Amino acid sequence: MVFLTLALLRVGKNKMTPYSMREWKRVMQRRLSWHFRNRKRNCYRLSLCPVKKSLRFSTTVRPIRRRNINHLFTNRIAAGCAQHGVQYSSFMRALYESNILLNKKMLAQLSIYEPRSFQSLCEFAKKRHSELVQKGLAVALEPLPSGIITRDMIKKSV
Template sequence: MVFTSVVNYVRARGPDEIWRKRRIFKLAAHFIGRRRNCYSIALRNVHRALAYATKGRKLKRADMANLWETRVRAGCEQHNISYETFREGLARTDILLNRKTLADLACWEPYSFKALTDIAKRRALDDGLAGIKADTSIDRIITRGTLHRDK
């Protein structure tokens, strides 16, 4: 069998050379020295940069999660409750806030965050969680568990 059209396809190499290179140079615009000016070097570094960017998308999420956790831990420590007890207490009272929101509250709204720690403490005390000591400052808070316990 004879393929007559394949020969024509080989010559049609997509967009014009200038435009093909321009696409790479645009991605390499912020590189230093020959990495941005010479095509073959730019191409190599752009490929590498794109690979890093792919990895970075995952790492960024992990880094942010770490930062939020550090901030929430710091906030918990200020109110004498451990991070684990705090999250457990919130989960049990159906306050389903994620780490990002909690970190934002700890950072920007310390009083709202204190209210959350108080609720978590109350619940932890009511449920008898380990790692929480009796605290008279949260006597004003009443949860469903407290009501049942008093009866």
């Protein structure tokens, strides 16, 4: 029986034996603490609390970071639109209605690194908006979804 367990330990590191589980735990701890400095990086015991704290911090900050990045993308696109004389909201609406599926990240990168491509998108949005105005289907005149009551509807009924 003793020989059998030794053979199993030698044969498979893929099997979860107590030794391999402990080794895996330490390897994961080292991976999570690679960016620390001094002994917190190298010593298993000293890295336990900082790793736990950094994981907790990364999960609490994640939505805030996403919101900040989204604001950054919006500001970059709005600045690019302002250069070409288009409002951000009408630009995004024109792209959405025309089924141009570019997310905010790509539009922000286009506005910075590909100004001519972004200029063509702005001109397309201007053209689309002018077509809607000519047809009399401006944004303010479009029918609202059902269930919404506006002041104009109340004034007309009185």
